[in-house]
Amino acid sequence: MHSLKERYFQLKTQIAETVEKTGRSSAPTLIAVSKFQSAESIEALYHLGHRDFGENYVQELLEKDQKLKERGLTDIRWHFIGHLQRNKVKVLVPIVDTIHTVDSLSLASEVAKRWKALGTGDKLKIFLEVNLHSETSKAGFEPKNLLQTLQPITYFNELMILGLMCIPDPKEDARQSFTGLRALEHTCHPFTHSQLSMGMSGDYVIAIEEGSTHIRVGTSLFGPRSHQNSSDPTVAVS
Secondary structure (H helix, E strand, C coil): CCCHHHHHHHHHHHHHHHHHHHCCCCCCEEEEECCCCCHHHHHHHHCCCCCEEEECCHHHHHHHHHHHHHCCCCCCEEEECCCCCHHHHHHHCCCCCEEEEECCHHHHHHHHHHHHHHCCCCCEEEEEEECCCCCCCCCCECHHHHHHHHHHHCCCCCEEEEEEECCCCCCCCHHHHHHHHHHHHHHCCCCCCCEEECCCCCCHHHHHHCCCCEEEECHHHHCCCCHHHCCCCCCCCC
């Protein structure tokens, strides 16, 4: 069985080879999805030079952030990649670098309000989550309504809309889904910035080939997840 270090550098090598093959000028940001992984695993990857980590649950992220800061890991860039409830925005925005799952105008409004209250003077980076295949089990903007919904979000000066994010239906062709998201993002210019959060352990190579700028990889990097390593994601944050 490969170690975390071996998996990490194998993954980095495959990303670099894919980038070279496609002729891209830059590699995508690798977000290490640390949901249900221990703080010790995150720290091990941190000491290999990695800084971008993705979490799905606010409570779990808060606990890990506190524990890791106590160990001197103060420059982690946290990416929130799970479904975000409005009542948890207040405690999330002070520690997050990028939110990938803004899926409604009301959520965008709450994020902007809470970020403005911090008074940083900067913009908070976000992606708009798109429900490409209109799956009832998933949140996200409908592609046909995206432009109509996007324009009011652009009035929130506190937010920088990097681009679009998706989690394709596994029953659909991944390449076609990624191509579709890229084409949709182009229609959103100049309100977005040509960024695409797409691609996970099973399809990140295809995503890179199709222009992804942020890939979210967990299992291929950390190995199988253990729920015993996580906080209870059902714990409410007020």
